[in-house]
Amino acid sequence: MTIYNDSLKSYTSTLLPKGFLLHGFGTKALSDFPQHIPHKLWISMNQVHETHIQHINTLPDNVGTLQLDQSDGVSTFLRDVLLTVKTGDCIAALYYDRKTQLIAISHQGWKGVLAHMSEKMIEHMRNLGSDPSDINVIMGPSIGHCCNRFSKPELRLFMEEFPADADRIIIPYADGEHLDTRTLTYLQCIKAGIQEKNFDTFSCCTKCMSDTFWSHRGGTYQSTDVNRVGWNFIMKIS
Numbered sequence: 001m002t003i004y005n006d007s008l009k010s011y012t013s014t015l016l017p018k019g020f021l022l023h024g025f026g027t028k029a030l031s032d033f034p035q036h037i038p039h040k041l042w043i044s045m046n047q048v049h050e051t052h053i054q055h056i057n058t059l060p061d062n063v064g065t066l067q068l069d070q071s072d073g074v075s076t077f078l079r080d081v082l083l084t085v086k087t088g089d090c091i092a093a094l095y096y097d098r099k100t101q102l103i104a105i106s107h108q109g110w111k112g113v114l115a116h117m118s119e120k121m122i123e124h125m126r127n128l129g130s131d132p133s134d135i136n137v138i139m140g141p142s143i144g145h146c147c148n149r150f151s152k153p154e155l156r157l158f159m160e161e162f163p164a165d166a167d168r169i170i171i172p173y174a175d176g177e178h179l180d181t182r183t184l185t186y187l188q189c190i191k192a193g194i195q196e197k198n199f200d201t202f203s204c205c206t207k208c209m210s211d212t213f214w215s216h217r218g219g220t221y222q223s224t225d226v227n228r229v230g231w232n233f234i235m236k237i238s
């Protein structure tokens, strides 16, 4: 279940433990991020809509921020390392291994979903010692199929890549066919071994709720405007 945290101006999930983890999917009300969150290192990524994932295992000396190049996913065992992705319709997903206490975050728009981003993140965590049955996954707010009309050539890519799921992810609407990247992300997580009870989702559409969330499709600004994005984050607190 997701609930609003007024002090963080973000939505959080009851599936992630309080006190030990700080996490959230930021709303438009979240400003000056991340100054109000005490941390030793802030990790952001330039997010290139691919599936490269990095692992942070040491704190660099005298550096408080790090932007990872050519990356859409990052993990760490370290405390006080703030893992972040920015979104404005794309999906942000948070991952937490209850046993090894590995945390991770990923960004996936339709290209990342097509390229199996969540499955790749879970595989990345397996390589770091995780058993998928110990991992909780939280999917943040993103554009819903209600507002996600796609062209035929793009939809064909999904039909070819996910033939068994095509009926569940391509939805007919009066104005054409729409794509359900949220259901597909859920299906990818289940296929990768995540248990249904360990998956939580914020099932609202960012465009329909563009008064609450930043939405590229719902806004009039340029997608390159870095101040008009939602910040999503996870950190282990020391």
Ligand SMILES: [Zn+2]
Pocket (backbone or CB within 6 Å): 143, 144, 145, 146, 147, 205, 206, 207, 208
């Ligand atoms: Zn919508």
